[in-house]
Amino acid sequence: MTEMDPDDPDEAPAAGHAAEGPVPGDPNIMTSLVRGLAVIQAFSRESASLTISQISQKTGIPRAAVRRCLYTLRALGFADTDDGRQYVLRPRILALGHAYLSSIPLARVAQPLLRRIADTLNESCSIAILDGDDIVYVARASVSRIMTIDLHVGSRLPAAFTSMGRVLLAHRPPAELDERLARVTFQPFTVHTIRDVAALRAEILRVRAAGYSVMDQELELGLRSIAVPILSADGAATAALNVGAHASRMSVADMVEKILPLLREAAEELSLCAG
Template sequence: MARLRPQDAERRQAAGPDFLEALARGLAVLQAFDAERRQMTLAEVARAVDLPRATVRRALLTLAELGHLETDGRLFRLTPRVLRLAAGYLGSNGVSTILQPRCERLSLAIGEPCSAAVLDGGEIVFIAYGQPTRMLSVTTMVGWRLPAFCTALGRVLLAGLPDAALETFFAALRPVAATPQTTLDPVAIRAQVIETRREGFALVDQEAEIGFRSIAVPLRRYDGRVVAALNVGMQVERGTVAMLREQVLPLLRAEAAEISALLV
């Protein structure tokens, strides 16, 4: 059996005797593949997950046998079967079912992309997405991840966290610039999150993507807990910051109020 790394030993100790290290390592191997690492050798995966080659080899071959990976004997890549994991979440999570048609409707009404996301650690994950018919792309943002600290959706979701959870987030935050306009000072980021909590919305201007502005509001369930965030984004040439505040924000808030009445 491979020796546990110090961080793995700490995690096992914190999680208790029922924690399955082999399962955790297998999931880490799956998550190592992304848009920049679409196919990898055994050695590349081992470096990506910082695990011994023998451990990674067993995980890769097991995942290939289960149909989640395919290999030509040297390179490994994901198969469509991994989508069953995402489909299970989207199908069992009532929030996604409610939000998808709402995002599509709002996008058509405003003429700009509309999305919804949830918080996963330090990232946001898109769980619903609608785009206007004028946009010919057939790609979807569902499943896409972005840093929470520099996105409107992320700041809304962070603002909805209890104080203790927010402190945990900032303790682990290591901000990396997405654009030259990305705020990197943790003090300034914290101030933006607190302002978002006070104002009830977040507006981000080209911090996550050059040439793109977005505005987001929280989606609360019956007990007031923020369970997701709703967002409209647009290219800078299609709308000013003032337009987002004065025209888009009231529509977002009205839609959020209707959605929140459906969340349980």
């Protein structure tokens, strides 16, 4: 006997891409929750303020359902509108992410260590995990902004074009790595960006052998970074630790000589929290 109430329009199977949820046709999927989460995810740094029509277009959810989602989010303090047309998320939405981050001992325990490294080197230090084909920042101690985008906890970057992403990819099983590489979209971020699968695979294999990754201005001109894996007790790379610096302040050789030992020492300490 299913828990779905067929008389509840929010529980009934819905048409449309966004309403189908992760398992189309599954009667146990709560469509209203799927829709609410989709509405929240429609907002971004580039789309901080959206109308009902814009959200409907981005998510594929009918306007009436979007309106109900926003009404509920506003009643709970997660969203707001000044004019009844443009909606924004409120700071309380961070509580949803905080619940996840606070459940990760690594993110909580790592922060003082990241701050110590950042203060010692006067460079920003971060931890990220793999999420799909991206890395997601789960902890960060920022010293100065060296990228055109403002990185913070929750920021996402393509794994294939980041030092932390390549460290994590280097520890995936061969078959999984093949699948991930087949999905990579190659973009010429800079003149230094790797442009094809063969070159990317060769670099990831080099990272696997070396135990660390250095990115030299591939994602953004002027940005260099170095990363190491944070290993769990069974040897799996559950997260990655990196330091980023401006190319004018530090050469690749300097990063390997001065930063790599600090990162390896920190990663070994954090591995106790990696499960």
